[in-house]
Amino acid sequence: MSDSTSRGTALLQSAFDEWPPELRALFDGTVLAAKAGFTASLVTIDMNGHARTSLLSAGELYAPDSRTLCFALWPDSRAARALHDRGQAVLTFVHDDAFYQVQLDVQPLTDDDSAAPGSLAFFAGSIDTGESQSVRYARLTNGITFELEEGRDAVLDRWERQIEHLRQAASGAAGR
Numbered sequence: 001m002s003d004s005t006s007r008g009t010a011l012l013q014s015a016f017d018e019w020p021p022e023l024r025a026l027f028d029g030t031v032l033a034a035k036a037g038f039t040a041s042l043v044t045i046d047m048n049g050h051a052r053t054s055l056l057s058a059g060e061l062y063a064p065d066s067r068t069l070c071f072a073l074w075p076d077s078r079a080a081r082a083l084h085d086r087g088q089a090v091l092t093f094v095h096d097d098a099f100y101q102v103q104l105d106v107q108p109l110t111d112d113d114s115a116a117p118g119s120l121a122f123f124a125g126s127i128d129t130g131e132s133q134s135v136r137y138a139r140l141t142n143g144i145t146f147e148l149e150e151g152r153d154a155v156l157d158r159w160e161r162q163i164e165h166l167r168q169a170a171s172g173a174a175g176r
Contacts, residue, residue: 010136012098017127018066026095027063029163033156039144040093042071044082054079055144056091059159064170067127069104072162075121083123084108091125094143098134102127109169120162122169 014020019027026035035058042054060072069091073080083089083106091102104125134140148155 012134012136014098014132016130016132019063019069019127019130022096023100024063024066026058027061027069029062029167032059032159032163036148036152036156037145038093038095039146040091041144042073042079043090043092044079045086045088046078046082047085052078052082057146057159059155059162062163062166062170064167064174068170069102069125069127070109070122070166070170071125072120072122072166075110075119080121080123089125092143094140097139097141098132099140099143100130100132102130104128107173109166109173120165122166124170124173 026038038058040056040061042056044052044054046052054073054077056071062070064070073083079089087106089104089106091100091104093100105128106123106125109122109124
């Protein structure tokens, strides 16, 4: 990771090509109840050049190693189709007072055509570049957040299953 401070400003910037430990812990697929509310924005560009945004929770994101992020999307979503077409995405989020933007080169982990109805499509993104930004004079307290309401336990159970599927898909991709 490289750090820099712009001269004359309080802007702090860092660049990375693998997950810093605090982000690896954020995406480790554990303690999901404590991470409920965290939201990341996954932006893809479709064949028409339109940006497609998917909001992902901690239950849909898993980092199996220091350079990879696996994630789950609905297979018929515009973002999933854009990833099949272009294989690139940007993940943005706020964590520990900083804004993060991570460029990902993405490959599918599942064959969406043979997926069971209602199942998710799994993808693995390798970090091309990552950046964080913060300023000395202000603290980012959150980006997009949410609260689980009715059915919280059912959602957390579903997240646990999704993370397990992501783990299995990621370990299968590592063996290829």
